[in-house]
Amino acid sequence: MRLLEVEDLHVEFAARGLDNRVRVARALNGVSFTVDAGEVVGLVGETGAGKSLTALAAMGLLRAPARIPQGSIRFEGQDILAMSDRELEKIRGRRMAMVVQSPLTSLDPLKRIGDQLVRMQRVHGTARGAEARARAEAMLAAVRIPDPARRMQAWPHELSGGMAQRVLIAMALVNEPALVIADEPTTGLDVTVQAQVLDTLRDLVRARNLGALVITHDLGVVAHYCQRVAVMFAGRIVEDGPVAEVFARPAHPYTQALIASTPGRIAQLGYTVTGGTPPDLYDLPSGCLYRDRCPRATTACLAPPPRIALDATHGAACHYAWEAA
Amino acid sequence: MMLDVQNLVHRFPGGVNAVNDVSFSIAAGETLGLVGESGSGKSTIGLLVTRLLAPTGGTILFEGEDITRLPPAALRKLRARLQIVFQDPWGSLNPRMTIGRLLEEPLALHTTLDSAARIAEARRLADRVRLPAASLSRYPHELSGGQLQRVSIARAIANRPKLVVLDEPTSSLDLSVRAGILQLLDELQRETGIAMLFISHDLETVRLVSHRVIVLYLGRIVEQAPAATLFDNPAHPYTQVLLSAHLPPDPAMRLRRHEVTGEIPSPINLPPGCFFAGRCPVALPACTAAPPPAIALEAGHSAACLRIADGTNIIDPVEERA
Numbered sequence: 132m133r134l135l136e137v138e139d140l141h142v143e144f145a146a147r148g149l150d151n152r153v154r155v156a157r158a159l160n161g162v163s164f165t166v167d168a169g170e171v172v173g174l175v176g177e178t179g180a181g182k183s184l185t186a187l188a189a190m191g192l193l194r195a196p197a198r199i200p201q202g203s204i205r206f207e208g209q210d211i212l213a214m215s216d217r218e219l220e221k222i223r224g225r226r227m228a229m230v231v232q233s234p235l236t237s238l239d240p241l242k243r244i245g246d247q248l249v250r251m252q253r254v255h256g257t258a259r260g261a262e263a264r265a266r267a268e269a270m271l272a273a274v275r276i277p278d279p280a281r282r283m284q285a286w287p288h289e290l291s292g293g294m295a296q297r298v299l300i301a302m303a304l305v306n307e308p309a310l311v312i313a314d315e316p317t318t319g320l321d322v323t324v325q326a327q328v329l330d331t332l333r334d335l336v337r338a339r340n341l342g343a344l345v346i347t348h349d350l351g352v353v354a355h356y357c358q359r360v361a362v363m364f365a366g367r368i369v370e371d372g373p374v375a376e377v378f379a380r381p382a383h384p385y386t387q388a389l390i391a392s393t394p395g396r397i398a399q400l401g402y403t404v405t406g407g408t409p410p411d412l413y414d415l416p417s418g419c420l421y422r423d424r425c426p427r428a429t430t431a432c433l434a435p436p437p438r439i440a441l442d443a444t445h446g447a448a449c450h451y452a453w454e455a456a
Numbered sequence: 457m458m459l460d461v462q463n464l465v466h467r468f469p470g471g472v473n474a475v476n477d478v479s480f481s482i483a484a485g486e487t488l489g490l491v492g493e494s495g496s497g498k499s500t501i502g503l504l505v506t507r508l509l510a511p512t513g514g515t516i517l518f519e520g521e522d523i524t525r526l527p528p529a530a531l532r533k534l535r536a537r538l539q540i541v542f543q544d545p546w547g548s549l550n551p552r553m554t555i556g557r558l559l560e561e562p563l564a565l566h567t568t569l570d571s572a573a574r575i576a577e578a579r580r581l582a583d584r585v586r587l588p589a590a591s592l593s594r595y596p597h598e599l600s601g602g603q604l605q606r607v608s609i610a611r612a613i614a615n616r617p618k619l620v621v622l623d624e625p626t627s628s629l630d631l632s633v634r635a636g637i638l639q640l641l642d643e644l645q646r647e648t649g650i651a652m653l654f655i656s657h658d659l660e661t662v663r664l665v666s667h668r669v670i671v672l673y674l675g676r677i678v679e680q681a682p683a684a685t686l687f688d689n690p691a692h693p694y695t696q697v698l699l700s701a702h703l704p705p706d707p708a709m710r711l712r713r714h715e716v717t718g719e720i721p722s723p724i725n726l727p728p729g730c731f732f733a734g735r736c737p738v739a740l741p742a743c744t745a746a747p748p749p750a751i752a753l754e755a756g757h758s759a760a761c762l763r764i765a766d767g768t769n770i771i772d773p774v775e776e777r778a
Contacts, residue, residue: 177630178601321493321657322701326713348630351703355711375707392635393705394660402639404632408600 134310134342135166135189135227140202142184142193142366156412158184160366160420162202163438166310166342171333173353173374174346175389176363179409182346185363186312189344190229191219207309225255228303230332232315234295238287244271244298245283248305257306270301274331293324297331304335311336314346329356350393354378359444362386365409365420368438372445382439382447384425419449427451457481458519458619458651459505465513466500466675472723474500475511476675477747482619487645487652489666489683491659493698495723497675498655502621505653506540507531519618536566539612543624545604549596555582555607556592562614581610585640602633606640613644619651626661638665659702663687668756671695674723674731677750681757691759693771694732700773712773730760737771738763 142159159181166172174182187193189204191211204211206227211219223229231237239247248267252258258266264283271279274297287295296316303311313332317325333356336343345357353360353374361371362385370383381387388404390396397403407424410416419425419432431450439452446452459482466475475497482488490498503509505516507523515524518538526534542548549558559578563569569577582592585606596604605625612620622641626634638661644650656662662669663683670680671692679692690696697714718735721727727734729744736743743762750758751765763769 177632322659322703323493323697323716326701326703349703350631350705354705354707354709355703378705378707389631390705392631394638394658394664395704395706397635397638398664402635402642404635407632 132168133165134168134207135344136203136205137165137185137189138163138203138205140185140188140204141200142181142188143198143200144196145198146196154413157415158197158366158412159188159202160415162363162366162368164361164368164371166344168309168342169336169340170359171336171343171345171357173357173360174344174363175348175350175353175360177348177409179365179412180363181366182348182363183314184366186229186314186344186346189312190223190227192223221255224251224308225257225306226308227310227312228306228308230296230299230303230311230313230316232318234292234299235287235290237299238295238302240287243283244285244287244290248283248298248302251302251305255306267301267305270305271298273304273335274298274301275327276301291324293320293328296320296324296328300328300332300335304339304341307339308341310342310344312344312346315348316345317352318347318349325352332356350389362389365415366412367420367448369421369449370445370447372441376442376445380441380445382441382445382452383421383449384427385421386447388424421449457517458484458486459653460517461501461505461514462517463514464501464504464511464516466497466504466509467512470724473726474675474723475504476726478514478672478675478677480670480677480680482651482653484618484651485645485649486668487654487666489662489669490653490655490672491657491662491669491698492672493657495674495720496672498657498672499623500675501672502540502623502653502655505619506538506621507534508540532565536562536615537618538621539615539617539619540621540623541605541608541612541625543627545601545608545628546596548608549604551596553595554592555587555594555596555599558596558607559592559610559614562611566615577614581614584613585610586636600633602629602636605629605637609637609640609644613648613650616648617650619653621653621655623655624657625654627656627658634661641665659687659699660704671698674721674726676731676747677760678732679757679759681753681759685754685757689757691753691757691764691769692732692761693736693738693763693769695759696771696773697735714771714773730762738768
């Protein structure tokens with residue numbers, strides 16, 4: 132079942148500079164992807180590619196000065212961009228939920244863990260009182276917090292980073308949403324803890340048939356926890372497809388460069404990639420935005436590349452995508 | 457030996473035992489990787505060997521000279537030959553100085569070059585780390601993170617040091633930018649024979665850049681080996697657990713995960729025996745009695761585990777379900 136459908140999403144920011152001129156930063160430039168029930172989709176890209184902005188837009192959290200001049204976001208068939216704040220509040224935290232990167236600043240430091248989990252349910256009217264407490268405790272057990280009954284009484288500062296991240300996952304899932312968006316859910320955690328948190332998330336996705344969008348810059352997380360991946364560069368999806376397919380036959384030169392930049396590939400093939408800076412969002416070139424860094428660029432790349440379908444599920448926004456495949 | 461560290465101990469105020477009897481050495485032209493999770497003491501060791509911290513115990517020999525208790529004036533002189541690059545280039549460069557002046561600063565401190573010669577040398581340094589010449593007149597906020605880390609590296613190598621400590625030098629950088637910095641470090645070492653202590657939690661990067669690797673757990677060395685040996689044949693149960701938790705960026709590689717339970721001991725109240733014994737699937741009663749000695753497996757490879765004696769140190773991985 133289709134949960135989230137983002138189509139041709141554009142987001143821009145107008146900012147007045149020191150010279151009093153208004154300039155427009157084009158942060159998202161036509162983002163399209165879908166998330167279905169029961170699948171984990173990875174959204175991968177480097178700093179400034181627009182990953183977190185895409186997540187905020189999908190949650191209906193963008194406010195002025197952000198503007199959405201073009202595109203649509205549909206969640207469970209409803210048009211997110213047409214909804215009022217009141218309508219959005221009914222689905223956010225209820226039907227769709229978010230897990231953010233910094234768990235300790237996302238928990239209320241003055242409330243016990245159990246009370247925060249109960250409040251999530253009371254606010255959305257899903258449960259209250261003893262029933263809410265029982266469900267909170269069960270949720271803590273589901274995210275593999277040891278001794279959940281005792282942890283209900285814990286304060287956020289008493290939790291380790293990995294433990295706090297699991298509490299955030301519990302808070303996101305306690306109202307049994309259909310979709311969870313996790314923005315860098317394990318960045319900053321140690322590898323052994325990262326594995327535990329990601330295992331927890333994946334098991335819950337399977338057990339409850341959730342859809343999940345995992346935003347990350349870590350190709351290892353994508354490789355082992357996602358079924359499909361969308362690669363972002365300068366506010367566009369440059370490649371999307373099943374994870375095994377994209378890693379085995381990357382079609383976009385940017386995806387190829389990302390994979391060639393991993394230490395394992397460098398050890399095999401040497402240093403082949405020279406990094407560069409992403410294009411200036413205030414002054415985007417026409418045509419392919421990766422053109423200046425691309426070893427394959429030709430005059431054809433002065434025109435915007437369409438998404439070229441390599442097969443039914445794998446596509447890349449590159450004029451030469453079929454050459455790589 | 458360029459650097460020779462013996463029985464290094466560091467205890468922070470409040471009784472936090474950050475470094476517990478660590479000994480290692482680095483040869484000229486060698487890169488030693490230091491890996492471990494948060495709280496393993498790897499950054500503290502970096503601060504101790506550069507003498508930005510004074511150790512509680514042990515000795516540090518740099519080029520044969522005992523620098524463990526050097527007075528401040530002698531330390532300042534020493535730092536021309538012994539440098540450090542930190543993780544966060546935004547926080548380690550003065551935002552009020554231009555890149556040109558930032559590059560001249562170490563030359564002004566440690567050489568007798570006049571202003572014109574310093575400017576010329578700053579240009580040469582910028583060129584060496586592939587910073588555009590135009591960046592010399594810029595301020596740090598005008599540069600990207602990767603460019604700023606190149607500035608930090610240029611400052612560190614300005615006086616041709618013998619040893620550079622690199623504390624997570626690429627951890628805050630994007631993948632493609634990271635590769636450029638690693639390539640630069642590789643070139644610098646080939647050109648100058650500089651020794652490097654490379655501190656990182658990123659196992660893949662450490663494997664790529666290091667000749668030898670030390671694995672730390674709660675401020676103690678659990679295993680050391682040539683890089684390929686350590687990653688292909690880890691002997692200590694903790695090393696096996698750590699490596700198995702790593703996610704290789706390749707979906708075709710199957711994960712063989714070791715599951716461990718139990719809490720990590722507090723560095724304020726460390727147990728008497730092996731620090732990993734409480735979580736170790738193959739721990740023996742003897743493991744909790746006294747710290748296990750380092751046992752040699754082959755040339756340059758040793759691990760502090762009692763189980764190695766009869767070959768029962770290898771733990772069975774759980775095959776990852778698809």
